[in-house]
Amino acid sequence: MYSKHTEIFGILGFPLGHTLSPWIHNTLFQLSGYDAVYLVFENERWKEIGIGPLRDLGVKGVSVTIPFKEWAYTQADKVCESSKTMLASNTLLLRSEVEAVNTDGSGALFSILQNNPDLLDPNESKKILILGSGGSAKGILFSIAKELETNRKQQSFQRKVQILARNQSAISEIEQSLGNPAWLERTTKEDAIKNKEDYDLVIHTTPIGMKGVGGEPILDSNFFTKKHTLFDIVYNPLETNLVQIAKQKKAAIIPGYHMLLFQGIKQFELFTNTKVKQKWIRKVESILLHELKKRK
Template sequence: MTENKNVFGILGHPLGHTLSPQIHTRLFEISGEQAEYKILDTPPEKLTDSFEYFKSLTGFNITIPYKIDIIKMCDTLDDTAKRYNSVNCIANVNGVSTGYNTDCTGFTKAVGAMGMTLTNKVLLLGCGGVGRMMAIEAVREGGELTIAVRDADIPVAKALCEEIKQNYNSAKVEFCLLSEVKGDFDLMVNATPVGMYPNTDASPLTEEALGRITLNGFFDAIYNPRETKLMKMASDKGVKKVSGGMQMLVWQAAVAHTIWSGAEYTAEQVQAISDEMMRLV
């Protein structure tokens, strides 16, 4: 197998609007590395046949819909990948492919960049793929977690709460309906796609529901648009610390570079790249 040294890429399908090449190119520039970053748009029927080529790369990122399917290519998994049964970054070293999940570190870094933590009372909207990760990270940090979901997602939320309590004995976690949220929280996190482009007039919470809670901060995993309807509602309500998801996107990419080459990035450098990427959205 021919080694493609210092060649990286983003695997997914379709990949028409990915920002990964721009983000990673900037990260390579900052660290002074000479590298090539490719778009690896691969249809499902060609995924397995492409494994040999993927293994020839120094490393690559994985996005929808292959974060689980790619696991069978890995020779070993980092604890982050095992925790979520999801791989979004692979490093190929001496013929060994190791799978990682950098979304979780990207999330906690982005929350930290807001000047917030997950150690207090957290209200999580949604419990899908990214929501499950955010719920577990909040509990791992010692947060007191409330998961708010639609009626249709109650079975998923119940199962997630039971899973968390089994794996983390001291966990404080409960769930409720989005329409019934109330109380005081330190941080609210939106893990739903509601409000994402092009449906920018939508919000997972009504004005009435938002009015029943108090918040110190709000993190929305959505990064397009720059300000979701719920972000604006929170700002108008007087919430001081409000952030969209671009920081998380850039941080999870930066963590991949740390895995691949040991490169480290400051909060200021990640913020600068986030600002650049927001101008491209």
């Protein structure tokens, strides 16, 4: 039941027929007893429409997805450090001032830490391999950088992060946005395969493997071993070809939908100023899994 006190939130983007965000947020509103509803604001003309109509409607905040994350960043009076670095935001808080936040990187970071905190220990000598150089890679790298910086015990990091991507200019942008850190390096497919024992975590950030997106996986079965952990942020399908290849070689897997789950949880906490309980996370995760399995 909704009343005049019910707060309105939603997701802004195009297309949105696939979105699972309403399942996350409306379930959390129900579990927490927070009087709110989360709607789908699907339109390909948000850049022309602007956020004025949303504010007139009384919307308190929105998740923002492709292709409007860069535009959302430009609409804010205040921006978080992650948004400023990435020049993109996936969350707008529509208060007296418009605040832009990016929770993509923190969602990925939490997914990794939940699985195995050692994978982000800056004092470990193993390397992290990032596949891709788009917006997701940028956000994840920003959060990894903050985590490494916070937990290092020495002057410089032992752990290195390498990027494997075709777009060298995009890699340059990432390097510059992070201040050209010494721990961030480039690599090639040939070198990555040759030095596969050097890595313990592989993070795939490209759309390859997503439902409806073609292309061969960047790495093949010659790369993976049981000493690797693969985090493929694609969540539809639940298992991409890359995940299946890695599983056959007994590599550990971090499910792609965990990033969707944890970035959404962070958004909910920003929207409502309510701390999410572990039992709520388990409930939302079970619902997400159920919905994803239905979409096979």
